[in-house]
Amino acid sequence: MSDGAFYSGLQSKLETLRSDGLFKPERVIASRQGAEVVSQDGRTLINMCANNYLGLSGDEQTSQAAAAALEKYGYGLSSVRFICGTQTVHKELEQKLSEFLGTEDTILYAAAFDANGGVFEPLFDENDAIISDALNHASIIDGVRLCKAARYRYANNDMADLEKQLIAATEAGKRHKIIVTDGVFSMDGTIAQLDKIVELAEKYGALTMIDESHASGFMGKTGRGTHEHCGVMGRIDIITGTLGKALGGAMGGFTSGRKEVIETLRQKSRPYLFSNTLAPMIAGASLAVLDRISKSTELRDRLHENTAYFRKEIERIGFTIKPGTHPVVPVMLFEAPIAQKFAARMFELGVLLSGFFYPVVPMGQARVRVQLSAAHTREQLDTVLKAFEQAGKELGILKNN
Ligand SMILES: *Cc1c(COP(=O)(O)O)cnc(C)c1O
Numbered sequence: 001m002s003d004g005a006f007y008s009g010l011q012s013k014l015e016t017l018r019s020d021g022l023f024k025p026e027r028v029i030a031s032r033q034g035a036e037v038v039s040q041d042g043r044t045l046i047n048m049c050a051n052n053y054l055g056l057s058g059d060e061q062t063s064q065a066a067a068a069a070l071e072k073y074g075y076g077l078s079s080v081r082f083i084c085g086t087q088t089v090h091k092e093l094e095q096k097l098s099e100f101l102g103t104e105d106t107i108l109y110a111a112a113f114d115a116n117g118g119v120f121e122p123l124f125d126e127n128d129a130i131i132s133d134a135l136n137h138a139s140i141i142d143g144v145r146l147c148k149a150a151r152y153r154y155a156n157n158d159m160a161d162l163e164k165q166l167i168a169a170t171e172a173g174k175r176h177k178i179i180v181t182d183g184v185f186s187m188d189g190t191i192a193q194l195d196k197i198v199e200l201a202e203k204y205g206a207l208t209m210i211d212e213s214h215a216s217g218f219m220g221k222t223g224r225g226t227h228e229h230c231g232v233m234g235r236i237d238i239i240t241g242t243l244g245k246a247l248g249g250a251m252g253g254f255t256s257g258r259k260e261v262i263e264t265l266r267q268k269s270r271p272y273l274f275s276n277t278l279a280p281m282i283a284g285a286s287l288a289v290l291d292r293i294s295k296s297t298e299l300r301d302r303l304h305e306n307t308a309y310f311r312k313e314i315e316r317i318g319f320t321i322k323p324g325t326h327p328v329v330p331v332m333l334f335e336a337p338i339a340q341k342f343a344a345r346m347f348e349l350g351v352l353l354s355g356f357f358y359p360v361v362p363m364g365q366a367r368v369r370v371q372l373s374a375a376h377t378r379e380q381l382d383t384v385l386k387a388f389e390q391a392g393k394e395l396g397i398l399k400n401n
Helices: 004-019 060-073 088-101 112-117 138-145 159-171 194-204 259-268 280-295 298-317 336-348 378-394
Strands: 036-038 044-047 105-109 129-133 150-154 177-182 207-211 238-242 253-257 328-334 354-356 366-371
Touching (some): 060 088, 088 280, 105 112, 112 238, 112 253, 150 159, 159 177, 159 194, 177 194, 253 259, 280 298, 336 354, 336 366
Parallel strands (some): 129 150, 177 207, 207 238
Antiparallel strands (some): 328 366
């Protein structure tokens, strides 16, 4: 406590964040997560900014499954996996995830951030090349930094640039090459072109890895993910993902792939070796979620109906969106102050939304990001659309007016 300059330095950096409009406050919810939430001040809001794609986060069946696992396996383990922190429920969940994703084996982590942080360093070294999409998630970027492999970056979703980087890595004589991409990019809802990526990987003898955090549970006909959506199930080498979004929404991550990859990670992956895995009640609830969505595509189908309806109606009202089919719908407002004013007005009108502007998205591409859920009713979506129309008129940003 004797270095006063350290603390005053932090204070002035925080003040700069505030005055630049880049400070991120927490919005405190006093209820369960869901299509409607109660904010700390007692107001009910329609929630359009959760990654609660299947509506399972605040869902009663999910809570009951967690309670049953809590009762059976207790609260926690006070150990990492390989000492005495593995229960049958963890092994069952790993097996179930492998079946669901169409892989040989799966290793659990406390978070997808850890899965991505711990996947590269045990598998690749300075003789190898990691070829990464420029918009990949922060946890992939950090994971790659922890590994000695050469780094190649290709422009987001740009297959010509990916091929250029593959050629460069090949000409540099790299032993193993791995192409790494988010299955779906969360800012734009862009779906990676996995069919083309797999083709390029085969042409240049490269491995492939996808992060399915915004896809597992609802992309593809039966919700297996982007690999199912793109028709390349069984042709992706490594799949990482989260249990903290569509698949129940609590926390937890995984890495899935060939047996020898997962076995190597169990021996060498540092977030797995030196950190507890997910609590048994989360593992139990995740198992129940996978069971539920494997038996029926009802939630996934409702999510896609809601998405198609919202995308069509929001354009009809006169907003510009990024085209696509994913439940992430970027509603473009272009200028940062307008995005801020718009999100604030929507909050007053009872809609919870998040605004994004530079530096999170490129300059001049400010937006509010809507995320649809299977839990949204048609009535709630109509209420949200009305609020959009009203705020859009007030701020003079509708195309048709
Ligand atoms: C959310 C997210 C993560 C992190 O997931 P956690 O399980 O919360 O750590 C990793 N990758 C992508 C692409 C994500 O969207």
